[in-house]
Amino acid sequence: MSRPSVKICSVTATTAGDSATTAKNYHHGDLPTALRAATAELITEKGATGFSLREVARRAGVSHSAPAHHFGDSQGLLTSVAAEGFHTLVASFEELQPIEEPLDRLNKMGKAYIRTALENPGHFGVMCASELINEDDDEFCTVSGRAFEILVETVSEIAAAHNPSLNIEAAATWIWSSVHGLAVLLPGFTKLDEKAGTDDVDLLLDQFSDLMSNGLFKATAAYPE
């Protein structure tokens, strides 16, 4: 929360185009965006369970049933927040695409994944909460599918470069599971976020890279320093 990271998201990007016309477009300006922001903030503070539609509305300064008008129900709002989070993730993935060596790119994608999760706990807390969101939502499907697609592409390149007989789908699923599991299991994101956490995570991810590349039989997984 030390940086204005939420701005990254496409949603703000799409609407932020001409603020002259949209900013005071209506009563509120851009309520959907404000509601998503309030939601992410609230989840960051109180966790996904502490979330409440009415509290979000209160923070956005609108009546308690205004959100329903834009998102239907709370699931709709949370799904939209989740999609926003995936947009951020995809954007950070795409920034890394110029990296030539696919293994290096994969390593950095893993770090980006964890960093995104740490920097946007409000979004991340809901991105894989299949209970809370509507995974069949069009925008959500598209953007989360795109994220996985990028991973598969990278794994394909790794296979081509290092091991042509690799089962790409299985490997991609496995990698995603590893990194996602780590993100989920990392105890108390806030603690890590506070201080030197990013370095620790990067170190751990380097070990993961070693393990993924070389396997239990050959990996040393030693701290590189």
Add this chain to the structure above:
Amino acid sequence: MSRPSVKICSVTATTAGDSATTAKNYHHGDLPTALRAATAELITEKGATGFSLREVARRAGVSHSAPAHHFGDSQGLLTSVAAEGFHTLVASFEELQPIEEPLDRLNKMGKAYIRTALENPGHFGVMCASELINEDDDEFCTVSGRAFEILVETVSEIAAAHNPSLNIEAAATWIWSSVHGLAVLLPGFTKLDEKAGTDDVDLLLDQFSDLMSNGLFKATAAYPE
């Protein structure tokens, strides 16, 4: 350590076991157990978000605030259910300890993990829901710590047998993340549970084993048949 008193079944065991002493012990018999069972059932049906203390009480046939007397609040109840789930997991791990070859044992532990998750969705849905439970709870800490301990032991043996320079902690964390991530991400447990799902999962786990052992550089991750 191969077979301590199987606390897991204590729940089901006590209800059927000595009904003379416990069954009609008090008003209800064994309310805490009944409440845990009702909770698991409810979560299985409606997901962790569909859970409500009052509905659980209703199913157990007691007043809406009876649960509070035993578990404090809903978090207490859910934590107890999570601990119960970990007991089951630890028990299934311990059944596999006689297997000599640690790699084989690890493979079967992974399958057991997924199978436990599939067979007890009500418990699993809450075991790693850090939002919903109190992870500092004594019993929860003990039993979940034990599960990880068993994994670390197995990884240690793998290191001793195959790769002495392996960083054991990192590797264990990584393996846990992989399998947990898979369990979390597996879309719709019920579907897989219905039919031939177990085989599919076993196959996927075999691929994971291959990837974990040999790494991206050497693994083929091909279907074994």
Add this chain to the structure above:
DNA sequence: ATCGGAAAGTTGTCAGTGGAAAGTTTGCAT
């Protein structure tokens, strides 16, 4: 210019929820 419809937002209401507080039943030790 204005009129009508649609989008944006409000107010009011309802059943349901968790939690606290206070009362009641039950078993048991003395």
Add this chain to the structure above:
DNA sequence: ATGCAAACTTTCCACTGACAACTTTCCGAT
């Protein structure tokens, strides 16, 4: 039998999500 604590019930309160009905604002067609 009596006293006491544990197990459970009843009552209450603030809060929630969803719905329906209402008002305000905008914008385009005439």
